[in-house]
Amino acid sequence: MTSFTIVAGARPNFMKIAPIIHQLIQKKKEGIPVDYRLVHTGQHYDKKMSGDFFEQLNIPEPDANLGGGGGTQAEQTAAIMVAFEKELLANRPDIVLVVGDVTSTLACSITAKKLQVDVAHVEGGIRSGDLSMPEEINRMVTDSITDHFFTTSEKANENLRKSGFEESKIHFVGNTMIDTLMAQLPRFQKPEGDIFDKLQPGQYFVMTMHRPANVDQEHKLKAMIEAILEGTAGLPIIFPVHPRTAKNLQSLGIHASNLLMSDPLGYLEFNYLVKNAKGVITDSGGITEEASVMNVPCITLRDNTERPETIELGTNELVGTDPAKLKPYLDKIMAGDWKKYQEIPLWDGKTAERIVDILIKAYPSSQ
Template identity: 85%
Template sequence: MPKFTLVAGARPNFMKIAPMIHQLQKAQSTNPTLSFRLVHTGQHYDKKMSGDFFEQLNIPEPDANLGGGGGTQAEQTASIMVAFERELMENRPDLVLVVGDVTSTLACSIAAKKLQIDVAHVEGGIRSGDLTMPEEINRMVTDSITDHFFTTSEIANDNLRKAGVPEEKIHYVGNTMIDTLMAQMPRFQKPEGALFDSLVPKNYFVMTMHRPANVDQEQSLKAMIDAILDGTEGLPIIFPVHPRTAKNLQNIGINAPNLHITEPLGYFEFNYLVKNAKGVITDSGGITEEASVMNVPCITLRDNTERAETIHLGTNELVGTDPKKLKPYLAKIMNGDWKQYQGIPRWDGKTASRIVDILMKNYS
């Protein structure tokens, strides 16, 4: 009677978990004793995560919401651990499955292991080498106590081997985020509004920036946006922003007719824009994966990345946080001179099926 608990703490986590839920539901038809619970830690409150969101992903609403959002990193970690421990004591599974690198990933792994429950980490082994990022600490601590590592690349496998993880614990399966991307691509839809109706495919840029290093210092934010405006030669730039970034943009008084600052967009709408863009400028890891698979040029405004395969085999380039370095990269995109997607092994839409096969073999 295998029992699994799947944990998600933020909207992108549900994108990674959705294909696993579909495969577990499929497995239940031949293994009726299999059961699983979906737990939302409540780490990120997101008004877009309504019933529609779960309907779009074709997954059930969470069995529990732990309400662990808000507060400092330590307060959030503690609050999620306390609530998740209670959840596990009331509904003890054979295995807790965590995804990605958010605070919930770390907190729930620790709570599970202290109750002697196995932990599986989807996206185990990825590293940026940058300990100033909370996500890097989350990854390292989670991986130090994980029982099963479901990895996205050979680079992640090597990181784990170097850390002394036995080969039998490493399962090279691919990327569940890409399972969702491939399954949902036919449903991508253009956002509503005159701005989006006016966009010409392959003739605009999509930009996202949220990391404190890029958005918290107003002068460096202004310098970066000025460099982007200069290099994109008047093409429309769609920039969905969170309120904190919007406030900083207001303070620096950026006013360019081709820079369109919008509310955050839904998954279908955002990826529709990415798929049809001339290029993407971002400091997000996940977007570099999706842009690569959709063969869209991607510039990363960071000094390091935990997803090096998107550079070696994808369409991503690591440009750094110095605005002066941006110009030649933007010129290459403008000239249509960008590298093409080479194909990343096992990013084929079948990752969740591999994960569930391994789980059923180990816990049936």
Template identity: 75%
Template sequence: MINLTIVAGARPNFMKIAPIIHEIQKQKNAGVAIDFRLVHTGQHYDKKMSGDFFTELNIPDPNANLGGGGGTQAEQTASIMVAFERELLENRPDLVIVVGDVTSTLACSIAAKKLQIDVAHVEGGIRSGDLSMPEEINRMVTDSITDHFFTTSEIANTNLRNAGVAEGRIHFVGNTMIDTLMANQDRLIKPEGDIYDTLEPQKYVVMTMHRPANVDEESKLKALIEAIVNGVENMPIIFPVHPRTAKILETMGIEYPNLHYSAPLSYLEFNYLVKNAKGVITDSGGITEEASVMNVPCITLRDNTERAETIHLGTNELIGTNPVNVPPALAKLMGGNWKQYQGIPLWDGKTSERIIAAIISLYL
């Protein structure tokens, strides 16, 4: 019997673990001796940031919720580590599966390895090279102690080889986020609200911003929003506001007739908007992956990305964080001159099948 512990804590994690859980359940029902415990670290505790995903993506209720949300980076890391160590001592698995690059990923991999439990990192090996981003530190530390890496691209494989990781520990499988996207393409739903009833396909833009480089300085955030508003030719802009950004926007009073703020949307609602949009403007990593596969133009307000394949083969373009770079990018978008999705290897909806097949081969 293989006993797995799967860790999730923040919004991007839930899309990544859902297909892995579904594949484990499928194999278990077929008679394979495999089982799992799902541990929610509680890093995101807002319902729209975590709770809705269990229902929407058909994820079972967690076996444990560590309640690790809130506090500083260090406080959150410490809280999750203490609680996860207790969880592992009471329910010791053969393998802990962590996903992505959030605080929970780092904290739980350290706790597991200190108890001599193997760790598998789904989305291992990706790098931005930007140590000002907490996520980059999480990736580097997690990968330095990981036993098995389930990678999304040849770029990630090369990063791991360059770090001295043995070939047998690198498993090129694809992207579980795309498994979730493909499984739910026919289930995407229009959000409720008057503004959404007025939107026409390809005649609005979706925007998200939450990174400190874009939102922490009020004058910078104001200049970015102004440049975007002025560059979309009066098209509606739908801006689901991350809780972090909401606190900053509350004091600024930025209002334009075509700028529509909303609370964070559910997975199915948000991707409905992306799929039908003229384009997406974001500083997120995961959104660039989904937009690329849906062949929706994506403008990224960052100087670097850990998902370079979305630029080489996808629809993503980095334009940096300087507001002066926004108008030419939007002129290109509005003119219909954006590049098309070329297809990214193994982003085919079958990544979770490859992950579980590898784990069965390794541990059963």
């Protein structure tokens, strides 16, 4: 029996693991001797941040929840490592599979390697070059001890080669986020609530902001939102508000009839809004991938990105964090003069299938 431990801890992880779990379940049905444990680290413990995803993405309940949420990044990392060590000692797998670049990815990779358990990193090799981002440190440290890299782009492959990793460890497979997107597209649903009922397709924007560079300095956050309001000509702006941002917005006293703030949304509801939006304004990496594949104009409020393929072949533009630079991009969206999605290699909905096939071959059934 080939045994996997699959780790998820934060909202983006669930979209990435769902198709892998579905593939493993399918392999078991076909009589292939594989088994897995799903470990939820508890890094995000708000129901909208994690709980809904198990139901919406048809993921079985976790085999273990480590309860590692809360505290500083160091406290969270330590809590997850202590709990995950106990999990691995009690249930030792052939390989630990981590995804993305969150605290759980780093903590569980280190713990596994110290117990001499191999690590596979889904979304390995991506880099922003910005060491002020905790995610960049998580990526670099995780990749430094990874045994198998599953990459989303040729650029990620190049990054790993430059770091001296053997070609045999690098597997260019595509993007499991897009597997989930394609599988769930027919199930997207309009969110419930008065603010969503009057929305017309192609006549509103979706906005997300959560990065400290954008939301932790009140004057900068206010200037950014004012620039967005000015450049969107009164169209509704749906803003599912991250808890940190909500706190800062309260003290700013920003009020506009077309700025429609909501609680965090489930996966199916949020992507329904993105699919039907005139444009997306975000500082998230994952949303740029989804918007690109759905051919929705996307503005990224960051000075760098670890996903250059969304700019080169997708619908994403890197605008930066200066509110003064927004207007020409918003003008282009308003005028309908935006670039179209060109297909990104291997973003075809079959990534998880490739990952599972490679791992089963690399870790044949153990006795």
